[in-house]
Amino acid sequence: MDRRNFLRAAILAGAAFTVKRSGAMTVLSQNMNAAPAASGAGRFDMVAVMGGEPAAMFRKAITEMGGMGLYVKKGQKVCIKPNIGWDKAPDMAANTNPLLVAEIVRQCLAAGASEVTVFDHTCDDWRKCYANSGIEDAAKKAGAKVVPADQESYYRSVTIPKGKVLKTTKIHEAILNADVWINVPILKNHGGAKMSISMKNLMGIVWDRGFFHKNDLQQCIADISSLDRRPALNVVDAYRMMKTNGPRGRSEADVVSSKALFLSHDMVAVDTAATNFFNQVREMPLSDVGHLARAEALGIGTMKLDKLKIRRVKI
Amino acid sequence: MLRKIRIVVSAVLLTLITLFFLDFAEVLSIDWHILEHLQLVPAVLALNGIIIVALVVLTLLFGRIYCSSLCPLGVYQDVVSRLRKWTMKRKNQKRYKFLPPLNWLRYGFLVVMVGAFVAGLHVLVGLLDPYSAFGRMTVHLLKPLYQAGNNLLFSIFTSFGNHTFYKVGIYLLSVSSLIVALVTLATVSILAWRNGRIYCNTVCPVGTTLGLLSRFSLYQIRFDSSACTLCGSCSRNCKSSCIDFKYMTVDSSRCVTCFNCIDSCKESGLKYRLPRKGERWVQRAGEAPAVSARKKKAAEAAVSPMATPTMATVQSAATPTNEPPARRRFLIAMGVTGVAVARLSAEITLKLGAKKDVKRTRPIMPPGAGNFDRFTELCTSCHLCVAKCPAQVIKPSFLDYGIGGMMQPMMNFDHQFCNYDCTICSEVCPTHALAPLTKEEKHHNQMGVVQLYLENCIVYTDETSCGACSEHCPTQAVHMVPYKDSLTIPEIDQAICVGCGGCEYVCPAKPWKAIFVEGLTAHQTIELEFEEVEEHVVDDFGF
Ligand code: SF4
Ligand code: SF4
Ligand code: SF4
Ligand code: SF4
Numbered sequence: 001m002d003r004r005n006f007l008r009a010a011i012l013a014g015a016a017f018t019v020k021r022s023g024a025m026t027v028l029s030q031n032m033n034a035a036p037a038a039s040g041a042g043r044f045d046m047v048a049v050m051g052g053e054p055a056a057m058f059r060k061a062i063t064e065m066g067g068m069g070l071y072v073k074k075g076q077k078v079c080i081k082p083n084i085g086w087d088k089a090p091d092m093a094a095n096t097n098p099l100l101v102a103e104i105v106r107q108c109l110a111a112g113a114s115e116v117t118v119f120d121h122t123c124d125d126w127r128k129c130y131a132n133s134g135i136e137d138a139a140k141k142a143g144a145k146v147v148p149a150d151q152e153s154y155y156r157s158v159t160i161p162k163g164k165v166l167k168t169t170k171i172h173e174a175i176l177n178a179d180v181w182i183n184v185p186i187l188k189n190h191g192g193a194k195m196s197i198s199m200k201n202l203m204g205i206v207w208d209r210g211f212f213h214k215n216d217l218q219q220c221i222a223d224i225s226s227l228d229r230r231p232a233l234n235v236v237d238a239y240r241m242m243k244t245n246g247p248r249g250r251s252e253a254d255v256v257s258s259k260a261l262f263l264s265h266d267m268v269a270v271d272t273a274a275t276n277f278f279n280q281v282r283e284m285p286l287s288d289v290g291h292l293a294r295a296e297a298l299g300i301g302t303m304k305l306d307k308l309k310i311r312r313v314k315i
Numbered sequence: 316m317l318r319k320i321r322i323v324v325s326a327v328l329l330t331l332i333t334l335f336f337l338d339f340a341e342v343l344s345i346d347w348h349i350l351e352h353l354q355l356v357p358a359v360l361a362l363n364g365i366i367i368v369a370l371v372v373l374t375l376l377f378g379r380i381y382c383s384s385l386c387p388l389g390v391y392q393d394v395v396s397r398l399r400k401w402t403m404k405r406k407n408q409k410r411y412k413f414l415p416p417l418n419w420l421r422y423g424f425l426v427v428m429v430g431a432f433v434a435g436l437h438v439l440v441g442l443l444d445p446y447s448a449f450g451r452m453t454v455h456l457l458k459p460l461y462q463a464g465n466n467l468l469f470s471i472f473t474s475f476g477n478h479t480f481y482k483v484g485i486y487l488l489s490v491s492s493l494i495v496a497l498v499t500l501a502t503v504s505i506l507a508w509r510n511g512r513i514y515c516n517t518v519c520p521v522g523t524t525l526g527l528l529s530r531f532s533l534y535q536i537r538f539d540s541s542a543c544t545l546c547g548s549c550s551r552n553c554k555s556s557c558i559d560f561k562y563m564t565v566d567s568s569r570c571v572t573c574f575n576c577i578d579s580c581k582e583s584g585l586k587y588r589l590p591r592k593g594e595r596w597v598q599r600a601g602e603a604p605a606v607s608a609r610k611k612k613a614a615e616a617a618v619s620p621m622a623t624p625t626m627a628t629v630q631s632a633a634t635p636t637n638e639p640p641a642r643r644r645f646l647i648a649m650g651v652t653g654v655a656v657a658r659l660s661a662e663i664t665l666k667l668g669a670k671k672d673v674k675r676t677r678p679i680m681p682p683g684a685g686n687f688d689r690f691t692e693l694c695t696s697c698h699l700c701v702a703k704c705p706a707q708v709i710k711p712s713f714l715d716y717g718i719g720g721m722m723q724p725m726m727n728f729d730h731q732f733c734n735y736d737c738t739i740c741s742e743v744c745p746t747h748a749l750a751p752l753t754k755e756e757k758h759h760n761q762m763g764v765v766q767l768y769l770e771n772c773i774v775y776t777d778e779t780s781c782g783a784c785s786e787h788c789p790t791q792a793v794h795m796v797p798y799k800d801s802l803t804i805p806e807i808d809q810a811i812c813v814g815c816g817g818c819e820y821v822c823p824a825k826p827w828k829a830i831f832v833e834g835l836t837a838h839q840t841i842e843l844e845f846e847e848v849e850e851h852v853v854d855d856f857g858f
Contacts (some may be wrong), residue, residue, distance in 0.1 A: 048856055048858075050854075050856065087734060087735070087736060123786065123787060123821075124734060124735075125705055125706050125731070125734050125737075127705065128705070128734060128736070128737070132736075145478055146478070147478055148478075148481040148482070150481075150482075150484075151482045151483075151484065153482065154482075190782070190786070191782040191785040191786055191794065191795035191803060192780045192781050192782020192783060192785070192786060192795065192803065193780060193782070194780075194801070194803075209783075210783070210821070210823035211823070213773065213781045213782075213783040213821075213823040214773060214781075214823035214824070214825070215777075215779070216777065216779035216780070217779060217780040217781055217782075218779070218780050219779075243851075244846075245791050245794070247786055248786060248787065248788065248789065250789070250790060250791050250845060251845040251846070251848075252845075252848050253845055253846035253847060253848045253849070254846075256851045256853065257851075258851075258853040259853075260853070260856070272858070273856075273858045276856075276857040276858035277853070277856060277857040277858065278857075279857055280853055280855065280857040281851050281853060285801070287801065288801040290780065290801065305858050310858075312856055
């Protein structure tokens, strides 16, 4: 019985509301509801697009992959998790591109999603981040619900069975309540983790980020990525990337216009590819980005890109 | 009519002023801070000439309109009296009577306030300023309720899938300021419940100052001796207890132009008007106008045994210089010791701070404070900045600035840090204790300086990656440099630190943080240099 059928039955029983909000239910459904793409539902393992505007690159990539319908089914609740960590304008490349977020929202709704929520556990004041990143406005206009993430009560405890250091953590209910979620990081250099791409973006779904920094950051990033409820899709925004002083950035000098986008269900693969891409601008050995190898060791994905079916498109 | 206008205007202003304090969601634009700038003590401290002149002229023309409508604490007292009126039985309602002015107290408090300011006991200035007293009551007592109400609405709406509301953190900001707010509330409320505006005419130095002017105001409530029947209704309705109907005089230094008397008089015996020809401009109690024998009789019948007319003589303006010199010296001495103690305690903590302990030894003054002397002299602890900081990082101090600076605001990075682009506190501060900063100025304003104790840092102790501090640093005053293997470890450049506390707030090291911000006695201006923008052409995938 999948979650939807279960819910339907529950609604019939007149208890939909309580069930939806019960933590026990979520833990149950978490395993029943392994994201469809975890098995690699797309036509390719990864699609990489270069040379277009954010929305156009995404449209191209998702079409190549086989369409949004592969990931989002009619009536499903979708959660989109961009990086909205900083009170910065889009051209500073600290947050995911709002145009990309809006396009993904539209595509999800077009594929029949019943609801699309967008959130991030920000570092700066969340209201300023949401507003000044342009994401709140763009996502709302595209039809999404933008929800806050600044209070602990929005989060619920989840166990991470595969985690080595991080064994249990609190995750935002928007992720837990969704049927599918899509991870939309921006490609950035990072002072502590070296790179901030799709796995590092998962730090924005947890409440206690301090635990990560305190207890071997690289391992914790790999651990959180081993979560059962993994993103169906990772869309790496490299329309602009932050080459230095990440993840916050100081000035325009940290930003490179790189006009690329990578799409994959495999977080390790897409982060490896994105790091290689980053290497063209600034040296960043894969081995320095500790969470890549550790995530591979946990069986989350692969760093061996040559074993993968990758579609590269320039537009 | 006048009374109705007064009630509407006062209600609107009180609501707006209170809402501006409470409103954390920026429903009211920040520009509404002008309402706070209109307050007398802040305007005087900020040396805002236009507002001071406007208020003086207003009072000289029309009396204490300020007290009846502009002062939130004054209007609050009217709300309390109104509550009493609604809850008491009808026969108890008309309950005021003429009382002689308590001049030695009135002028005493004014002297205390001026003396405290001169002597550096700023806490007393803040305690006596009505606007600041009201501000603290709102911030410490009402705002938590407002936030809790919001959170309740949030739960209700969110459970129906509506995301209009969001939850806010409610923090206990400061026990001492909470107690002060509670005591103020109790004092003002009890006095208002029992005696109307007695606080305004006995304690409040602003009321006393304006009273010195309103004695001479052009428009005053004046009797019309031909119409008055000496029924005494006006006196019973005067919440300032300033109408001596038997002598048909109104002590205009205490009258807060509420117009209750005019409305209560069935005979139109009182008018708000200019002096007539041959009439005294300044009304003098005890100097009866020509009264017919019939009226005199009625008056005697109505005399309450308490109010002896002879006591009601308005004394000549007792200015501070009339105080006995010994008392003044005492006040000044008291103030000076206060300062000395404060300075001394600051110095002692400074010396202790030389030890390698991760505790701030000097409080961090909020953006725009400039330097310690300037800031503590001007701030009246109204806590508007505390209320308006979107990050809730400003909190009232206890003895951090010394006794004289008690309750004045300081930065606290327990729950958040100061937003790099935000300038709100400096914009709203009505006394200019926090001088307005532009975003550009704020980016270069150093309110504190980062300190790094590597022996506490996780990269050093655990040899694992961290970098949370540098992640949050807007200027990269803390940045990561290569360490063992592929690890990076923080390094600081104090010259470009703005003191925002991002690093301190986020550093996960326990039990002591490895990085924190130390306060400064004077804010500094920093130079920021940025790298050149390089052109990068990326035309391949690289994998
Ligand atoms: S610094 Fe804050 S508390 Fe002091 S006067 Fe200004 S706004 Fe009021
Ligand atoms: S500038 Fe900083 S301290 Fe002042 S209101 Fe803004 S965030 Fe708060
Ligand atoms: S206080 Fe910390 S985060 Fe803020 S500027 Fe200074 S070093 Fe950077
Ligand atoms: S946040 Fe604290 S523990 Fe982490 S790198 Fe910075 S100083 Fe070290």
